[in-house]
Amino acid sequence: MAKKLIGPFTQLLPLTNMPLHGALADSSLEIIENGGMVIEHNCIVDVGPYVALQEKYSPTITRVEINKPAVCMPSYIDCHTHIAFGGNRAQDFALRNAGATYLEIAEAGGGIWSTVQHTREASTEELAAYVMERVNALIKQGITTIEVKSGYGLSVDQEVKTLRAIQQAQKQVPVDLVPTCLAAHMKPRDFDGDATVYLDKMAAELFPILLNENLTNRIDAFIEKSAFNAIEIRPYLRSAKEQGFDITIHADQFTAGGAAIAVEFGAVSADHLEASAENEIQMLAKSDTVAVALPGASLGLGCAYAPARRLLDEGAILAIATDWNPGSAPMGQLMVQASILATAEKLSNAEVFSAITFRAASALNLSDRGQLKRGQLADFNIYTTSNYQNITYRQGTLLPQQVWKSGKLIYTKGEQP
Secondary structure: OOOEEEEEEEEEOOOOOOOOOOOOOHHHOOOEEEEEEEEEOOEEEEEEEHHHHHHHHOOOOEEEEOOOOOEEEEOEEEOOOOOOOOOOOHHHHHHHHOOOOHHHHHHOOOOHHHHHHHHHHOOHHHHHHHHHHHHHHHHOOOEEEEEEEOOOOOOHHHHHHHHHHHHHHHOOOOOEEEEEEEEEOOOOOOOOOOHHHHHHHHHHHHHHHHHHOOOOOEEEEEEOOOOEOHHHHHHHHHHHHHOOOEEEEEEOOOOOOHHHHHHHOOOOEEEEOOOOOHHHHHHHHOOOOEEEEOHHHHHHHOOOOOOHHHHHHHOOOEEEOOOOOOOOOOOOOHHHHHHHHHHHHOOOHHHHHHHOOHHHHHHOOOOOOOOOOOOOEOOEEEEOOOOOHHHHHOOOOOOOOEEEEOOEEEEEOOOOO
């Protein structure tokens, strides 16, 4: 495959030479005017001024010319989603906005158990089709790496079914899906035993299947009063680590405590953090555990945002993800959510872009994407605009004209991915 020179771009933002930890001023953004990028196979070979690249690689290079004002930047990474589910919870949203409590919604047939029932009723093929439909919606936003959790099966067989459905969907979509096992989402209502017995069963029976079938290398757990407490979850997480899984934690969504467990176990990420206070902020800031803000859940539930500004100012690694799920975060719009969080928490464009690219990659333990530089995957978005600031200014309504994944054009605006 011949090298390709793509450009010229009015502005090319490689998002390089920025630290993984801490606050970022927009002055740290490198902007290559009239920039270009050389790719070969699925990777980036070179980035720089278009004319210089043209002279350096001519005459053997193939040109992909951009003949209108355009901005190029790395494609996005959604590092926390729950898009492997069946059913619909629009009624929950309406009831919640009308003042109903969680218990009242559950008694009316809603809540997470409703999603568990619908997900269990779906076949592997149906669940894979649901995942693919939602993945295609994310591709249109310029997202080319998508974490996908199980967690609506809540039995050995049903969790395996969900992860097999994600694996099946991966074979039919042009982007990377990162599967995560969230069997520790809540103790299922139909399980005969307490939380400890349930977790012991999952660790003993489910973990070996995950390894044998290569279904995932990631284990998630929800630490909360409505899910699992610190005493119950520690043996489960210890077993996961001993068997070589990466750990991620649903932490501090309603009450603090989960972030401390995440740091204790060296989790790759602690996600939610709406209830994190100064102690949790300091622990995360002193660790390499990525703090993942999920503004979609705050919008869906009408609660506070994660303290993104404080986390950054203290030196934490901040990522932003959609939390796309059928209950608390049904929006699934990454840039909309990131832009709204930026307004509420006073985040710079550099902080927003890093939070959905290379810092989000760190939350998935991936080092081969999120920046435009030699050796990285050629994952990038092209926007029809002459000013990169319009991307956040338009709060998610300015969509990419083109989305490239591993050196291939996978989506052009106006076409189905």
